[in-house]
Amino acid sequence: xxxxxxxxxxxxxxxxxxxxxxxxxxxxxxxxxxxxxxxxxxxxxxxxxxxxxxxxxxxxxxxxxxxxxxxxxxxxxxxxxxxxxxxxxxxxxxxxxxxxxxxxxxxxxxxxxxxxxxxxxxxxxxxxxxxxxxxxxxxxxxxxxxxxxxxxxxxxxxxxxxxxxxxxxxxxxxxxxxxxxxxxxxxxxxxxxxxxxxxxxxxxxxxxxxxxxxxxxxxxxxxxxxxxxxxxxxxxxxxxxxxxxxxxxxxxxxxxxxxxxxxxxxxxxxxxxxxxxxxxxxxxxxxxxxxxxxxxxxxxxx
Numbered sequence: 555x556x557x558x559x560x561x562x563x564x565x566x567x568x569x570x571x572x573x574x575x576x577x578x579x580x581x582x583x584x585x586x587x588x589x590x591x592x593x594x595x596x597x598x599x600x601x602x603x604x605x606x607x608x609x610x611x612x613x614x615x616x617x618x619x620x621x622x623x624x625x626x627x628x629x630x631x632x633x634x635x636x637x638x639x640x641x642x643x644x645x646x647x648x649x650x651x652x653x654x655x656x657x658x659x660x661x662x663x664x665x666x667x668x669x670x671x672x673x674x675x676x677x678x679x680x681x682x683x684x685x686x687x688x689x690x691x692x693x694x695x696x697x698x699x700x701x702x703x704x705x706x707x708x709x710x711x712x713x714x715x716x717x718x719x720x721x722x723x724x725x726x727x728x729x730x731x732x733x734x735x736x737x738x739x740x741x742x743x744x745x746x747x748x749x750x751x752x753x754x755x756x757x758x759x760x761x762x763x764x765x766x767x768x769x770x771x772x773x774x775x776x777x778x779x780x781x782x783x784x785x786x787x788x789x790x791x792x793x794x795x796x797x798x799x800x801x802x803x804x805x806x807x808x809x810x811x812x813x814x815x816x817x818x819x820x821x822x823x824x825x826x827x828x829x830x831x832x833x834x835x836x837x838x839x840x841x842x843x844x845x846x847x848x849x850x851x852x853x854x855x856x
Contacts, residue, residue, distance in 0.1 A: 625666075629666060636667050636683055643690060681714040688706045700734065731783070734787065740792070741794065
């Protein structure tokens, strides 16, 4: 009984403590009201780093530049392919060239360069390509490509004067630029002297003309105002290759056809008039020649 009373009293004390805590009044919390006139605090943003002028220039150039994986022209050449074609053939040309193989490769690269310039006219990489084209065309001694070298050099000076290639071309043209190309060959027949001009020598012999006379140098055309100097180089005359004359066609004669011989006068037999005459082969005898048979050699009996 004593133990039970102790446990009941302990439980009653615990319940009394819990009840007193629960019955204690809780003071209500008042909502915080902002003070009148106070500004809300703004969230600070992270400061973005400012771009330099050079970085801004690079960003602007990327907007007008051609992608590196875009191809131009019929041969689908990239800007690296165009530059490599001009650079490699520039080495192959040597001092000057008129090789049609080199000219053919250059024409494809020039076509791709024109398509690139048409689509991206402000691409800064065009200055390098036009500079390489200028150096290549300067070594092709044909009038068409000499004129292109002059045009491409001024295109770089107009659009990219402050680039490295613009400054290099400005210095190069200040020294002087002369176009070199060969004159058109003249037929040698136009240069051969006639008998009236040269006179007939003694004996009535016709004077022999030189097989390949060299024409007189073509006068250098006067350059236009503000244009380059021009030097036209003479070339030997050209001899046209003779046109082969076709042989006359021969009519084949049918073999084995024998013309009937006319019948002799006075013969009334139709067989004689209808029978063809025998044609004797020259060199052949009418009677067959006897072929001697080999005789046995005599045997000596002892």
